[in-house]
Amino acid sequence: MSIGEPTEAHCVRALAAKDFSSGAHPIWCPGCGDYGVLAALERALALHGRPSHEVVLVSGIGCSSRLPAYTTCYGFHGVHGRALALATGVKLARPDLEVITVGGDGDGYSIGGNHFIHACRRNVDMLYIVMDNRVYGMTKGQPSPTTEPDWDSDIAPGGIGLRPFQPLALAIAAGANFVARGFSGDPQGPAQLIVDGISWPGFAFIEVLSPCITFRPEQFDWKAKVRTGPAATEHDRAAAIAAVLTDDGFSLGLAFKGERAVVSEMHEPTITVNEIEGQFAVGI
Amino acid sequence: MGALRAGVRFVGCYPITPATDLVEWLAPELQRLGGRLVLAEDELAAINMVIGASYGGTPAMTVTSGPGLSLMVETLGLAVAAEIPLVIVDVMRGGPSTGIPSKTEQSDVNIAIHGGHGDAPRVVLAPMSVADCALSAEWAVYVAESLQTPVIVLSDQTLGQATAVIDPGVARPPALVRLTNAAPTGAQFKRYAVVADPVTPMPRPGTPGGQWVGEGLTHNEVGIPVSGAGAHAAQITKRAKKLQQFDSGDLWGETWGEGSTALLTFGSAIGPARVAAQRLTAQGRPTRVIGLRQLSPIPIAALGRALAGTERTVVLEQNHGAQLFHYLRGHGAVPADAESIARPGPIPFRPAEIAAHIA
Numbered sequence: 088m089s090i091g092e093p094t095e096a097h098c099v100r101a102l103a104a105k106d107f108s109s110g111a112h113p114i115w116c117p118g119c120g121d122y123g124v125l126a127a128l129e130r131a132l133a134l135h136g137r138p139s140h141e142v143v144l145v146s147g148i149g150c151s152s153r154l155p156a157y158t159t160c161y162g163f164h165g166v167h168g169r170a171l172a173l174a175t176g177v178k179l180a181r182p183d184l185e186v187i188t189v190g191g192d193g194d195g196y197s198i199g200g201n202h203f204i205h206a207c208r209r210n211v212d213m214l215y216i217v218m219d220n221r222v223y224g225m226t227k228g229q230p231s232p233t234t235e236p237d238w239d240s241d242i243a244p245g246g247i248g249l250r251p252f253q254p255l256a257l258a259i260a261a262g263a264n265f266v267a268r269g270f271s272g273d274p275q276g277p278a279q280l281i282v283d284g285i286s287w288p289g290f291a292f293i294e295v296l297s298p299c300i301t302f303r304p305e306q307f308d309w310k311a312k313v314r315t316g317p318a319a320t321e322h323d324r325a326a327a328i329a330a331v332l333t334d335d336g337f338s339l340g341l342a343f344k345g346e347r348a349v350v351s352e353m354h355e356p357t358i359t360v361n362e363i364e365g366q367f368a369v370g371i
Numbered sequence: 372m373g374a375l376r377a378g379v380r381f382v383g384c385y386p387i388t389p390a391t392d393l394v395e396w397l398a399p400e401l402q403r404l405g406g407r408l409v410l411a412e413d414e415l416a417a418i419n420m421v422i423g424a425s426y427g428g429t430p431a432m433t434v435t436s437g438p439g440l441s442l443m444v445e446t447l448g449l450a451v452a453a454e455i456p457l458v459i460v461d462v463m464r465g466g467p468s469t470g471i472p473s474k475t476e477q478s479d480v481n482i483a484i485h486g487g488h489g490d491a492p493r494v495v496l497a498p499m500s501v502a503d504c505a506l507s508a509e510w511a512v513y514v515a516e517s518l519q520t521p522v523i524v525l526s527d528q529t530l531g532q533a534t535a536v537i538d539p540g541v542a543r544p545p546a547l548v549r550l551t552n553a554a555p556t557g558a559q560f561k562r563y564a565v566v567a568d569p570v571t572p573m574p575r576p577g578t579p580g581g582q583w584v585g586e587g588l589t590h591n592e593v594g595i596p597v598s599g600a601g602a603h604a605a606q607i608t609k610r611a612k613k614l615q616q617f618d619s620g621d622l623w624g625e626t627w628g629e630g631s632t633a634l635l636t637f638g639s640a641i642g643p644a645r646v647a648a649q650r651l652t653a654q655g656r657p658t659r660v661i662g663l664r665q666l667s668p669i670p671i672a673a674l675g676r677a678l679a680g681t682e683r684t685v686v687l688e689q690n691h692g693a694q695l696f697h698y699l700r701g702h703g704a705v706p707a708d709a710e711s712i713a714r715p716g717p718i719p720f721r722p723a724e725i726a727a728h729i730a
Contacts, residue, residue, distance in 0.1 A: 111595065138579070139582065140576070140577060140578060140579045140580070140581070140582055141576075141577055143426075143427075143576050144584075145423070153596075155584050156584045156586075156594070156595060156596075159582055160582060161576040161577075161582050161583065161584070162582075162583075162584035162585070163422075163423070163426055163453070163584060163585040164584055164585065164586050164587060164588065164596075165419065165422070165446075165449055165585070165587060166419075166445055166446055166449050166587055169415055169416070169419040169446065172383075172411065172415065172416035172417075172419035172420050172423070173419040173420065173422055173423040173426075174423060175409070175416075175420050175423060176381065176383060176409075176419065176420030176421060176422060176423025176424040176425075176426075176427070176431070177423040177424065177426060177427045177576070178423075179381070179407055179409060179420070179423075179424065180380075180381045180407075180423065180424035180425075180427040180428070180429040180431070181424075181427035181428065181429070181576060181577070183577065184427070184576055184577060201412055201413065201416075202412065202415075202416055204412075205411075205412040205416065353405055353406070353407060354402060354405055355405055356403065356404050356405035357403050357405075358400075358403040358404060359404075360375050360376055360404070363372070363375065363400055363403075363404075364372065364539070367372075367539070368539075369536055
């Protein structure tokens with residue numbers, strides 16, 4: 088495990104996953120993949136070693152976006168699609184905090200698509216976890232940007248007929264420094280990816296396949312389809328994109344790791360407000 | 372300048388005529404003060420970044436015009452519901468839609484006061500002159516921080532792109548700060564507690580034991596989403612009470628001159644109104660001008676005192692729909708027989724035109 092050197096926090100008392108659980112009962116259906124992601128996040132945060140009052144979980148709208156209140160962290164449950172922008176504001180104002188954004192495929196790739204692109208481009212040091220179940224679950228079963236083109240639904244009979252969104256390829260192309268895929272039913276994988284993603288400088292994006300057993304019961308067979316993918320491509324974005332575009336969407340692990348510069352920290356003041364006021368003086 | 376004096380150190384914005392000049396001035400100054408201006412991908416990102424920075428503990432602001440404010444109103448509602456301080460400066464231009472980007476108008480009164488779905492009251496202020504912009508902006512930040520609410524500052528292209536020599540020795544508004552202290556109780560912290568004071572502590576993230584989740588869903592005192600009538604009413608009432616008990620003292624506005632005719636207006640219309648009133652007074656038709664700095668909540672008592680002794684009230688505004696007139700009249704803040712002078716931009720009011728209407 089890549090914990091690194093023990094910090095003072097580790098020496099005083101190691102954090103446990105349960106330190107990060109608020110005990111609130113999630114609204115998720117029994118069997119929802121998001122339970123696995125929540126557990127992975129709690130374990131990862133304990134391993135990472137920062138206490139819950141130094142972590143901010145930001146989310147949008149949807150089943151997965153209900154996650155922040157199930158933890159003991161600070162957080163914000165904002166409006167649909169804008170979580171990454173809100174998280175960017177938190178992190179840029181408070182670079183001392185750990186900022187993690189969570190949400191679903193609708194929140195992140197549809198209404199949130201523009202902010203997803205620019206968050207990758209801006210490369211602020213924070214983590215984004217999308218729980219992808221290829222459906223809008225909260226609103227009871229409409230196709231999302233990652234839904235297969237022929238999936239039948241009331242709102243799109245016969246299927247939406249569109250090529251699914253390719254979030255990993257887009258994230259790599261837009262500039263994210265760490266791009267990975269996990270599976271909620273994998274006991275160890277997502278927690279490790281989260282630990283690595285938080286630690287790696289820049290914008291880290293992890294798409295976690297997280298089945299919706301209520302509206303997509305056929306996703307029960309995902310656990311048979313997922314497999315460990317090839318080693319991550321480093322530095323070469325074009326090669327990494329080519330690799331993800333040719334996989335079948337069930338290849339797990341890190342796809343790309345890059346070293347783009349991260350948005351700089353805040354500067355120390357070099358002027359006072361009174362000095363700025365002095366600029367306006369007009370000698371009369 | 373006023374915003375910087377009040378402690379704003381984060382601005383998230385998207386350029387829009389005629390607001391861009393303001394943010395281009397702010398960008399280097401904020402950086403030199405150790406703050407940051409982020410050029411967002413759109414106004415939706417801008418206002419959400421502002422919420423994030425404010426949640427993180429930094430007074431934050433955005434600057435836009437009508438079309439940008441239209442994009443922001445959903446998130447404005449989030450700031451109301453989650454009780455997050457922020458300031459939106461709207462430098463009004465010709466509307467609706469793309470309108471007349473480089474010309475002045477005062478047609479965003481409705482969206483500023485009411486924009487957004489649901490019951491989402493907020494504070495709306497309007498600087499009364501170029502000289503008043505710094506004071507109004509500084510005060511707006513203090514109001515936002517102390518009431519934990521969004522505050523919209525309605526400027527317009529005339530004020531926003533004018534240059535004037537002003538007296539810097541103007542009075543400063545009393546400084547106000549946000550409430551962050553959360554006494555550790557051992558029990559779960561109640562960010563949205565229903566207690567005597569409707570303003571409840573919002574601990575700065577990083578404070579042990581103060582953890583809270585900002586919440587746009589209707590919530591209980593802890594901030595957990597609920598849908599019952601009791602909690603919904605309790606929280607709506609809590610937020611309304613913050614504005615109801617807001618006392619702006621002498622900052623609500625100003626009266627110039629005396630007379631049985633009152634010309635009531637705001638923003639860049641105040642200047643021409645004052646000249647018109649002086650001319651009318653010189654012609655033997657004494658006219659006073661009442662300028663509103665505070666549009667929402669309506670300073671009913673102060674306005675009532677300012678109108679004492681008048682027989683005729685004329686509401687002056689630069690929009691077609693008489694937005695301010697209908698708003699004030701609907702709330703009983705002006706007499707039932709009050710009159711309206713309302714015409715849209717792009718040309719600023721001329722004193723002669725105002726005087727001709729009154730005569």
